[in-house]
Amino acid sequence: MSKITPKEYHSKTEDVVTVRSALIKDAKALVDLQFSVAQEGKYMVTEAEEFNLTKSEEKETIEQHSQQPGQLYLVAEINNTVVGFVEFENGNRRRTSHSGILSIFVGREWRGKGIGSFLLQELLDWAANELLIEKVTLAVFSTNRSAIALYKKFGFQEEGRCPKDMKLASGKYIDSVLMYKFVKKM
Numbered sequence: 001m002s003k004i005t006p007k008e009y010h011s012k013t014e015d016v017v018t019v020r021s022a023l024i025k026d027a028k029a030l031v032d033l034q035f036s037v038a039q040e041g042k043y044m045v046t047e048a049e050e051f052n053l054t055k056s057e058e059k060e061t062i063e064q065h066s067q068q069p070g071q072l073y074l075v076a077e078i079n080n081t082v083v084g085f086v087e088f089e090n091g092n093r094r095r096t097s098h099s100g101i102l103s104i105f106v107g108r109e110w111r112g113k114g115i116g117s118f119l120l121q122e123l124l125d126w127a128a129n130e131l132l133i134e135k136v137t138l139a140v141f142s143t144n145r146s147a148i149a150l151y152k153k154f155g156f157q158e159e160g161r162c163p164k165d166m167k168l169a170s171g172k173y174i175d176s177v178l179m180y181k182f183v184k185k186m
């Protein structure tokens with residue numbers, strides 16, 4: 001079971017932000033949030049026209065994350081509205097189960113208020129206490145300055161770069177930056 005005890009934070013604009021484990025009832029809000037970020041066109045591999053995630057697939061993801069010891073799905077909520085999430089999934093083989101990859105999204109109008117930091121803090125606290133997990137990793141577009149700043153703030157380091165990893169409709173290329181953080185004292 002991967003679940004956390006809900007925790008309250010105060011955003012930079014004094015909103016009460018609850019970070020808690022995702023529940024089945026959050027599926028629609030989580031699909032909508034991912035679609036809205038896809039529509040922005042700047043941060044995701046999936047383009048808005050390709051976005052086909054369904055509510056029932058999202059429900060399965062939430063269920064699976066709550067049951068697997070190396071997975072976690074957290075939401076940030078303000079006034080009962082989901083405004084962001086972080087999702088983490090470890091490798092599914094014995095040799096990779098100590099390491100996993102995260103995704104984090106905050107709704108456009110809620111960014112820059114501390115919510116991404118609250119989500120990442122809760123994920124890293126959980127990972128530090130989950131025996132299985134030693135390494136948290138991610139991939140980010142080299143153009144995503146605010147996300148890279150967030151990860152560096154939490155001690156993530158660059159472990160590699162995939163040149164021209166993304167090819168945009170315009171013909172422009174973007175590198176992906178791979179980052180990692182060890183969460184146990186070695």
Ligand SMILES: CC(C)(COP(=O)(O)OP(=O)(O)OC[C@H]1O[C@@H](n2cnc3c(N)ncnc32)[C@H](O)[C@@H]1OP(=O)(O)O)[C@@H](O)C(=O)NCCC(=O)NCCS
Pocket residue numbers: 037043104105106107110111112113114115116117118138139140141144145146147149150153
């Ligand atoms: C990346 C993201 C999750 C950050 O969430 P957030 O709630 O805006 O983050 P925070 O307000 O906690 O800011 C965290 C840090 O990011 C940096 N940051 C935030 N906004 C920034 C901006 N506009 N420009 C540069 N750095 C910025 C700062 O270092 C900040 O730390 P500080 O507040 O202590 O100065 C959010 O911007 C987002 O969802 N973006 C779109 C989706 C995305 O890019 N996801 C990540 C894909 S790899």
